[in-house]
Amino acid sequence: MIDARLEIIEERLKRIKRIVAVSSGKGGVGKSMVSATMAMALSKKYKVGLLDLDFYGPSTHIIMNAGDKPAEKNGLIPPLVENIKFMSIIYFTEDKAAPLKGKDIINAIIELLAITIWDELDFLIIDMPPGMGEEVMAILKFMKEAEFIVVTTPSILSWETVKKLLLFLKNNRCKILGIVENMVMEHSIKNEIEKFGRYLGAIKFDASIEKFIGNANKIMESDFGKDVEKIAMKI
Ligand SMILES: Nc1ncnc2c1ncn2[C@@H]1O[C@H](COP(=O)(O)OP(=O)(O)O)[C@@H](O)[C@H]1O
Numbered sequence: 001m002i003d004a005r006l007e008i009i010e011e012r013l014k015r016i017k018r019i020v021a022v023s024s025g026k027g028g029v030g031k032s033m034v035s036a037t038m039a040m041a042l043s044k045k046y047k048v049g050l051l052d053l054d055f056y057g058p059s060t061h062i063i064m065n066a067g068d069k070p071a072e073k074n075g076l077i078p079p080l081v082e083n084i085k086f087m088s089i090i091y092f093t094e095d096k097a098a099p100l101k102g103k104d105i106i107n108a109i110i111e112l113l114a115i116t117i118w119d120e121l122d123f124l125i126i127d128m129p130p131g132m133g134e135e136v137m138a139i140l141k142f143m144k145e146a147e148f149i150v151v152t153t154p155s156i157l158s159w160e161t162v163k164k165l166l167l168f169l170k171n172n173r174c175k176i177l178g179i180v181e182n183m184v185m186e187h188s189i190k191n192e193i194e195k196f197g198r199y200l201g202a203i204k205f206d207a208s209i210e211k212f213i214g215n216a217n218k219i220m221e222s223d224f225g226k227d228v229e230k231i232a233m234k235i
């Protein structure tokens with residue numbers, strides 16, 4: 001059963017050149033903002049898809065102001081939002097009052113991967129669920145080619161969970177592109193991060209970003225957008 005779905009998913013993903021999974025140790029560190037903004041930055045030069053698999057707090061549809069639902073035609077065709085093929089777990093869960101649990105989450109993820117028609121892409125950016133639960137394990141299993149960007153803040157509370165995540169990813173033989181330090185004010189932990197992996201760059205704390213959520217152009221023009229764009233050009 002599982003293996004048959006694995007084959008279908010492989011078939012669905014085979015015309016995607018690179019899958020970039022944006023992860024974090026915990027929520028609230030800017031993973032969704034970084035994923036969506038990185039997708040927008042890359043879409044200036046490349047064919048890009050954005051997939052929101054964070055069923056704990058799907059957010060990229062709000063950041064991107066995604067309206068249209070995917071069209072059905074022998075599978076689901078992601079709508080184009082800001083020239084990005086957009087797909088979210090929200091389309092599977094929005095009508096359910098109770099949050100999905102355990103197996104249901106994994107099944108929803110597998111189903112979504114099996115029916116979404118991405119066609120050709122240079123990059124598929126994934127907003128991952130935080131941490132390293134069994135859903136994350138399931139995603140790793142179905143997306144062996146994924147390359148990881150890990151987001152932390154300069155807070156030791158974030159960094160401590162990220163160190164564990166990095167170890168978990170290494171133990172699972174995942175490719176790690178590097179670590180992004182978000183919400184940097186005066187204090188940066190760049191030196192500490194560099195002991196554990198490639199430092200992809202800092203994103204400054206940008207108090208203006210909240211009012212730009214839902215407006216792609218404004219996000220890209222903001223200091224936040226510029227910092228993310230620099231990082232996007234490095235991967
Ligand atoms: N560099 C930043 N400067 C200021 N606020 C930020 C920054 N990055 C993220 N935020 C804010 O922090 C909150 C959490 O971001 P979000 O992307 O939802 O995190 P996650 O997906 O990791 O839970 C949001 O309100 C977002 O607007």
Ligand SMILES: [Mg+2]
Nearest residue numbers: 032054057059
């Ligand atoms: Mg999020």
